[in-house]
Amino acid sequence: MTRSGRARAWVAGYCAVLALIIVGPLAGSGYLLLRDAVSTPRPYLTDSALGLGAAAPRAVPQDALLATLSPLIDGGLLVKAILITALWAAGYGAAVLARELLAAPTPAQLVAATLALWNPFVAERLLQGHWSLLAGYAALPWTAVAASHIRRSMSGTGTLSPGGYAGTTPLAHHTAVSVEMSGGDVSDAPKAGSSTTDSGGATGSAGATDSGGATDSGGVGRGAGGARAVAGRFRGAGGAWAALVAGFAAAGLTPTGSLLAAVVGLALVGRRGFLPAVGLWIVTCAPWLTATALGSGAEPSDPAGVSAFAARAEPWLGTLGSLAGLGGIWNSEAVPTTRTTPLAFVGTALLLAIVALGVRAVWALGRDGRALLIIAAAAILLPALGATGPGLALGEWLVVHVPGAGLLRDTQKYVALAMPAYALCTAAACATVRTWARRFSTEPEVRGDTGTSAVAALFIALLILPLADLAWGVGGAMRPVHYPGGWEKVAERIDAPGDVAVLPTGMFRVFPYSGTAPVLDPAPRILPNDVLQTGELLVRGHAVTGEGNRARTVEEALIQGAPAGTLADLGVGWILVERTTPGPCGDSEKTLSTTELVYEDHNLALYRIPAPTLRDTATPTQRRISTTAHLLWACTLIGSLTAATLTQRSGTRRGTHKSPSA
Template sequence: MLGPLLGSGYLLLRDAVSTPRSYLTDSALGLGDAAPRAVPQDALIAVGSTVVDGGLLVKAILLTALWLAGWGAACLARDLLRVSLGPQLVAATVAIWNPYVAERLLQGHWSLLTGYAALPWIALLATRLRARSATAGRAGGLGAWAGPAGFLAAAGLTPTGSLLAGLVALLLVGKRNLPVMAALWILSAAPWLTATALSGAGAEPSDPAGIAAFAARAEPWLGTLGSLAGLGGIWNSTAVPGSRTTFFALVATVLLLALVATGVRAVLGAGTDSESRSGAAAHNLDRTGVRPDDTAEPGSVPDADVESRSGTAAHDPDHTIVPPNDTAGRGSVPDGGSSRDPRHDEARVARRRLVWLAVAAIVLPALGATGWGLSAGEFLVTRVPGAGLLRDTQKFVALAVPAYVLCAAAGCRVVGRWISTMVVDGASAASPRARTGGAAVLFLAILFLTLPDLAWGVGGALRPVHYPAGWQRVAGAVDAPGDVAVLPGGMFRKFRYSGSAPVLDPAPRMLKRDVLQTGELPVRGGVVSGEGERARKVENLLLQGGSANRLAELGVGWVLVEGGTPGPMGESKTTLAQLNPVYADRDVQLYRVPGEIAAHDAAAANRRVSGAAHLLWAALLAGGFLTAAIHSVTRRSVPGEAERESHPDHDNAD
């Protein structure tokens, strides 16, 4: 998927901008005129690029995020369904190889995908905390909370990712753990919550035109609801793989939903009778967890794989929700009286909640694209401060993915049983590996078929670019006070070296001083207004040929002209003639505004408060993952600890 991007160069595609070096400007801390939508993302890259090239850092984060998304989906399926390797691979593929990921890659939302990647992990860890509270009366110590803290912070790289992760965590963690989880979420969201409070920009009402502009979009032959159910439907019709622009979008969506549908009954635990029989048969288990016969019927959740038959499941270092050596059988999730461990019930509750969350994540954005839904959205953004964060409703389809991966994994198990029943005289004649292996290969082939052009950088669209040398010279020259104004007007560019897709202006992340941006977004033939009031005044002044003195009064010390890109220039030549040229080539021209420049920097106290919030977030991110890793290594190094913790009567303090 990321093959072309891993070459030399920088990610510069629509909203994605990476540069060799970026800086801790007021905007990077969320203290500029615009709403803090890229907080703490920009601050992280600014600090990290002092050590590692910024382009390499963004690529590493994106690659790690997608890898973690697949790994987390596999672990979620393993823990909540007790499936073997084949279905786990299916779960991982559903999480990575889908239209949501493809469209967000094409839109340049690499940081949103870090929040997306955290969702299966947060679902898994929150369910574990809930299960431990149910069995031991407490969730565990610091080690049990370290993982959720780290993943909440990772998801908090953007405000939307933070909202997604917080919703999943609070939904699954249970009432006893709700206060602690809520506190962790607030800490993980500290940078953008603090920036919103200090700058005030995020608390301003948003342009109601953004509701219709960013509403979910219907893909060919699907309608809005079908597009969202297929994990597609992004508002930008140009940020879509080619296969989703034809009749094949319908075929691909039907195939994906068919795979998911095969496992819905199993994930919901609806097969009460068959599961009860499975639980009754499990009473014949010996203490090692070996089942004498695989009696579960098609549609039930248990997966007695090769490991359980060999007895190795008695030592399960992953400490899953369902202990392999309890009397209900490895991985069985019986309903009612057949469950002897409350953790069975907690796993079932988590699965059901994820399914209903998926339904809401698909239906509500679809309703939001209707006439009355648009009216309701416009009412919210004009009267509720900060509601503009919700205008891109298709983002929230990410909440459906944990349920999709569980249903696909469970469905793989179900189809494996169907295949063995139809092909072999007696399902028991086929080994568990043979039952699921063939089904897994079939599922994987279908998943790849549904989106063939996701391969190799989404059909080659995701490729690195190289900035002309003039950008580095300009970046080195901007070293005196004063903000930077840019020409042509607008925030998006089409450079000769960046391809045909519009790209967000790289200047704000390339230069040491704040670059004024209006926040106006051209969408679907219209313009959605932004929050940058001072930037709007400066842009109008330049396009009208205003005086250099007025620029200085507005705090502008530099004017950057980006050549070779379309956009309004107006009467700016009149203004530029009053400025001092600093550097010029075919790509960029830099001018210095003469005279005394009025200060418009954020207050020092605000920078300190925002900096402290970012440090808190960074400590939660690094400390959470480091503590979780140390705790895991320490626990597993104690002889017999894994076996004791997987016993139903022992507190599983993973």
Template sequence: MAVLIAGPLLGPGYLLLRDAVSTPRSYMTDSALGLGDAAPRAVPQDALLAALTPLVDGGVIVKAILLVALWAAGFGAAVLSRELLRVSTGPQLVAVTVAMWNPYVAERLLQGHWSLLTGYAALPWTALAAYRIRARRASTSDAAFRRTPPTAAATTGRATNTAHKMRAPSAAEGDHGTIIGTDYGKKSAFHGGAVGSWAALAGCFAAAGLTPTGALLAGSTALVLVGRRNLLGTLALLLASSAPWLTATALSGAGSEPSDPAGIAAFAARAEPALGTLGSLAGLGGIWNADAVPGSRTTPLALIATALLLALVATGIRTTAGIKTRATRRRADDVESDTVTTHSAHPDIATSADHAACAGDIDRAALRIRRGLLVLAVFAVVLPAVGATSWGMSGMEWLVARVPGAGLLRDTQKYVALAMPAYALCAAAGCRAIAVRCAPHTGAAHSRTTGMALTATALIALLTLPLFDVARGVGGALRPVHYPIGWQRVAERIDGPGDIAVLPGGMFRKFPDTGKVAVLDPAPRMLPRDVLQTGELPVDGHTVAGEGVRAQEVETALLHGASAQRLGELGVGWVLVEHSTPGPLGASKTTLAQLDSVYNDSQLTLYRVPDATDHVAESQSAHRVIAYAAHILWAALLVGGPLLAAIVRRHRSRFTASFRSAPSS
């Protein structure tokens, strides 16, 4: 499914679509570290690309991250539904479809928010890590190590305490912290599992923290789910994984000023045909930019797709919330036990069935996580809808005008991503519920398994067909582009002091290869010096002010034909003119006539400002050291978290296997 969505990008070339900019090589400039005068919105993603592109082509890195994010979102939804609902493969695949094939993913791809999708993909894994932390926390009492767990004794009703003490824990029991039997080796296994769960959470935070919004998404999910006793540790990990953009905001001062209130109305969630704002958000759509929407969402298919999705979610919401009758539970367990037995070659499914038989129908930790995700989904849909009302926008305008950093909240539709884990769980539960209702009360296990497979196949088709244009790079919009060789030659000639100013004015471009779609100027990521950008965003005929004060002064000076000396005073050492894109040039010819031409072709011209000097504060060197340290901490969590979790999981699996093979006494 990930290849179906982003397949066109697998060819040679680079992603250049609206906010998405990938380049062959990036540089570790102050802007990449978030130390420019614009808000650090692309931190630490720009620093990551700057560190890796000397070794690997930047286009390949961005494509790989995007494909892995799409895959991880789907696989995470499958694992989450298996762990929290104990469903078999068919319902898991329905959860995968809901997580990957939806308007949110399509719209954010069209907007160019490839790095935001890493935060989206981290959400089910964050919920899973929170569940394991919470389940293990419940097992810290001495009784968990010395006697039969009360939950198991109360729910199974078939095994004695002696039998529990002699039986080795299953792999699933180890995963959930239900460690039973003798004291030998149990405490070390428990604490190792706890470390692994916290390490996994750290990795989730770091992956989501590729952008500030992603960090807020994963952090909100974890803080809601981990429980009060784990809040302090979770908050500490979240702050550590967010260190790059938090320190950049503090050091650069870009986050100390309030945002332009005009951005609230410009970025408010948008109503789609026949749905209204609330219906669009409930269907995981409603992005502010009407141009970044799949064609199917502009037709009655949007209503059909949303109705099908919400009907499936509603079918499974009772089970996800833990509200079901005994008869329904028995029939579901019969169908699932047959299906899981048929797929027993899959070790994870087999261990989930073992845990279900041992621990009973209701795992309290899982139930609390599921209910927490449902509450989070309600807020993720309702609050952006409220924010799109007149009084909601007034409240948000008051907030961003008075609270520094509140501008992160202006694109409220981004936070609809928080509903995805709950939607995936409800879809999986709904698939199982429909299969149970359609399954015969008696019959062979094979027929029940076939019924589950047919139900899942039908639901997957119903979810994907109304959004047919998500395939092939969202209707062909995601396609690689190629940069002229002039960009490389310009980068090679910038070998002196001073920042870079760019003409035409503004930070968006329309190149021949990108057609009518406005894209971010690739210059800041293509050139080895800081490129001054105002941060101004043109939206629907209006302009939302940015934070780049010095960049605004430089652009004004160029458009008014200021002297070369004035540019030098502003710290500008280079001026790049991009000829193949429209935009304001003003009286810049007067200024350019005073500069030295260094490179010129049909698309790019580079000028050097005479006697330019670096415009760097004395404290900037210390700021770089702090910024580097913050990025190293983030990278350590990104790599070390999953690695430590994998090592602990492998060690505990070996311990379980050796414990099982030991003779009972």
């Protein structure tokens, strides 16, 4: 293995270790069941899983993916695998971003990876159960690298790596930063117009352009050398496009993740690639865009959710400070213990100090660095403004009048967009501190990589220690649970059409086996028929109404003790009673007395309602359209990942180029 390969293996291994330290308890048997995270052995491909239920398609195509693969692989293992892969990819992607845009050496890459993995955003979203959102978070640095390379390859301002989509930094903007990061002296940098080597091995002027066709980005003139360089640029652009689509599709596991990746990718891809990138992004959005269009009968989101889900000020920080420190989630219970102590202020101050040390270098990168910094600033300032009176009023207006604006109500999750810029800044900060130390030190200068390693080790410690309870399942809060065997037996008994109503009413449960935190009812992801849910949430003591009108009518009928015939007319064929969780049941015993008991144990009881009037939420045509959209997304994801991987391996075998950090 080459030196470059060993360095990359070390970075990848480091990210894997950090990811496993974070989710360690989940390595045991059992299922993730924590607040919004619900993994089950065998979810089913219901209308709700396709996004065709009464509620907004917030978990599309996530639920359909799990339902499709779970007959082959246990659903709990799938969720764990996706979560661990996402965390690893977030860390390693940040390292790759620092390597490709800054030519950062291995120690600085480790700092960038640490920032991406070990921060309040990751901790709070894990505690909230947003494992699939972290897939979109993980795609951001990869999307940035791919989009940056597309812009440079199409404009002829950068060379191509063997991978075809991880290009080097443009010399005119980045040489000084790259030399400084690798421990050299800026005076040793080649000047514009000096001889360089392009991806085909030809030499030419670094400052030349391809305008008029006289020379290419590597300075190669007309003829065979120029043709080879142009061909290499198109090969690289093809790999970059494949990587960009893969980033969009992977982030598109949820609608929010898709929006996050779109912001980064479209901001960096450049004018020439913008419209094609928009088109490809829309293709990766097919599942949730289709579900939104087909679900025209769904109610708009409750405007009360805007204030309920607004960013929250953490102790000693205020809303702006909390967001700048990558924290501030709306749920005060979904935070690590350290974020409720003065360590929240200390950790945020240290994080922002390290980031500030690298801002100047990242801004000097040119368009890529500046775009990411502007995105980061907007991702912090806009959610902070959204938590003010005028911001809340604007958000409520959007939710009422703009279809799909409910995706914007949890504004804090968009602070994820700050991660790529923060990762670059923390990596660049290593060079800044080394420069200061060399300038003011009277001791003989130590070797470049040794000095960088010492600074990187200090930064890693300063990032990790104030948030030490992110380790081991965020202080043990994330742990696998085991469902009672009755769940499987209930699923087997549901062998006839009809939706399922659930008692007690409400969306959340507190089971003896699930811990003290409320969890989403697992019934919709365990039972083969659609489970009626109102989508109503209780946030900060206020009820946020969901979109499930028929479910709300069914719940009211159950609470009032309506006869089984009334529920049958509403399309209900089954009633599941979850006996070990608190919640309102009202006079539902009157209803249950008019039904047929088909299963019961200590935890669960299942009742059948004969001859329900089927009230399908979707038609066969809508199901076919939605299924086709999901297949398109899956094929796009698999195809783009395969194309990007093959392009990288092909380029590596040719050995045409080594990145500056090699």
